[in-house]
Amino acid sequence: MNADPNNPADLATRDLRRVWHPCTQMKDHESLPPIPIRRGSGVWLEDFDGKRYLDAISSWWVNLFGHANPRIAAALADQAATLEHVIFAGFTHEPAVRLAERLTTIVPRGLTRCFFADNGSAAVEVALKMSFHYWRNRGDSRKTRFIALANGYHGETLGALAVGDVDLYKALYRPLLMDVITAPSPDCYRREPGESWEAHSLRKFELMERLLEQHAGEVAAVIVEPLVQCAGGMRMYHPVYLARLREACDRHRVHLIADEIAVGFGRTGTMFACEQAAVTPDFLCLSKGLTGGFLPLSVVMTNDEVYDAFYDEYTALRAFLHSHSYTANPLACRVALATLDIFAEENTIAVNRVKAAHLGRRARELEAHPHVAEVRQCGMIVAVELARIKATREAYPWQERRGRRVHRHALGRGVLLRPIGDVVYFMPPYVVDEAQMDLIVDTAAEGIELATCD
Ligand SMILES: *Cc1c(COP(=O)(O)O)cnc(C)c1O
Numbered sequence: 001m002n003a004d005p006n007n008p009a010d011l012a013t014r015d016l017r018r019v020w021h022p023c024t025q026m027k028d029h030e031s032l033p034p035i036p037i038r039r040g041s042g043v044w045l046e047d048f049d050g051k052r053y054l055d056a057i058s059s060w061w062v063n064l065f066g067h068a069n070p071r072i073a074a075a076l077a078d079q080a081a082t083l084e085h086v087i088f089a090g091f092t093h094e095p096a097v098r099l100a101e102r103l104t105t106i107v108p109r110g111l112t113r114c115f116f117a118d119n120g121s122a123a124v125e126v127a128l129k130m131s132f133h134y135w136r137n138r139g140d141s142r143k144t145r146f147i148a149l150a151n152g153y154h155g156e157t158l159g160a161l162a163v164g165d166v167d168l169y170k171a172l173y174r175p176l177l178m179d180v181i182t183a184p185s186p187d188c189y190r191r192e193p194g195e196s197w198e199a200h201s202l203r204k205f206e207l208m209e210r211l212l213e214q215h216a217g218e219v220a221a222v223i224v225e226p227l228v229q230c231a232g233g234m235r236m237y238h239p240v241y242l243a244r245l246r247e248a249c250d251r252h253r254v255h256l257i258a259d260e261i262a263v264g265f266g267r268t269g270t271m272f273a274c275e276q277a278a279v280t281p282d283f284l285c286l287s288k289g290l291t292g293g294f295l296p297l298s299v300v301m302t303n304d305e306v307y308d309a310f311y312d313e314y315t316a317l318r319a320f321l322h323s324h325s326y327t328a329n330p331l332a333c334r335v336a337l338a339t340l341d342i343f344a345e346e347n348t349i350a351v352n353r354v355k356a357a358h359l360g361r362r363a364r365e366l367e368a369h370p371h372v373a374e375v376r377q378c379g380m381i382v383a384v385e386l387a388r389i390k391a392t393r394e395a396y397p398w399q400e401r402r403g404r405r406v407h408r409h410a411l412g413r414g415v416l417l418r419p420i421g422d423v424v425y426f427m428p429p430y431v432v433d434e435a436q437m438d439l440i441v442d443t444a445a446e447g448i449e450l451a452t453c454d
Contacts, residue, residue: 040067063293121155269379
């Protein structure tokens with residue numbers, strides 16, 4: 001009776017009675033209940049006791065310029081008082097048009113068309129359907145399959161799950177999923193001793209080339225996460241792989257889908273990861289950072305060639321009839337525009353280079369630890385991979401949940417880290433400063449020590 005919403009314990013109890021959380025075994029909450037957060041500001045989240053947590057993972061990689069960023073919040077409030085939403089079939093609005101115009105000027109050259117959706121998985125579904133449908137419209141109905149990378153992740157809806165390859169999320173649902181062709185990952189964690197990232201990624205590309213040779217006639221597209229397989233444990237590879245892949249896709253008449261949902265908007269050190277290989281994909285999927293972490297929105301960008309294949313008399317039945325109720329929501333588009341304004345005015349990409357250098361330098365101090373197998377970095381993403389045996393990189397049994405111990409320790413110290421298995425990683429909002437980066441790394445170091453001492 002008389003539940004007190006300002007009592008944090010009470011909020012957690014009420015939550016556990018009625019709410020089902022994502023990516024969670026709810027029984028885990030018996031020992032570690034969900035933490036009610038009252039407010040956010042900059043890199044900080046604050047609970048009801050006034051305890052603060054440094055959000056070192058940008059709340060699942062969405063936040064770019066801090067929580068409750070005043071500038072983005074003001075744009076949102078203004079838009080909410082003007083036009084909150086309008087059906088996007090048969091109608092349009094200024095935030096969507098301006099956002100589409102802006103996006104086409106900052107992405108790799110040639111991506112001239114924006115198709116909006118409302119989350120990352122939906123964007124992946126759109127790209128897969130569009131690619132398949134393009135070949136249909138061009139009179140090729142044999143292209144019905146996709147090539148994806150081992151250890152990739154593209155979301156949780158059935159199509160996105162099918163092109164992903166993280167067993168934890170996928171294995172159980174296999175009977176429901178379309179059959180995809182899986183190419184070995186260029187991930188450099190498993191390179192031979194002494195082998196360079198470039199040599200390793202090139203060697204892995206040979207296997208992709210062979211799959212393309214064998215299957216090009218039945219393949220619509222290859223889908224990849226450029227440079228970093230984030231949900232797959234922040235595994236990284238060399239840009240040469242993307243350059244070769246672009247060239248091979250062209251040669252074999254297969255689309256290239258770049259899923260930059262996680263790595264886009266500066267995470268890898270350039271605005272988009274594809275820039276580092278100087279390639280333009282046929283489809284570019286964006287979400288997460290698109291709205292600076294404020295609202296769900298996604299977009300699939302493509303080129304004139306694809307767009308033109310759908311452009312015809314209605315009765316030709318070539319139109320792309322996919323839709324979502326909240327397609328191009330004006331609030332989300334306006335917030336995305338405010339986010340892009342900050343990039344432009346604050347020279348974020350250049351400023352981040354200095355921050356990334358500091359974060360990487362501090363994190364590499366952990367390389368000496370007897371259970372740290374690797375510290376790797378790609379721009380503003382830094383990962384520390386733990387192993388039972390450092391020399392052979394033999395992993396800990398997953399049941400030991402070592403990463404979770406790091407998570408618990410860090411929470412106690414006021415830092416939000418959420419390791420993926422035994423990969424402790426940092427992907428902070430760009431407003432992070434040096435002292436805060438030091439706190440993140442020092443806390444992770446303590447947590448790693450505690451998690452590996454037995
Ligand atoms: C998070 C993610 C998705 C899915 O986005 P949601 O908005 O969570 O559906 C797809 N691809 C990649 C690479 C992601 O990191």
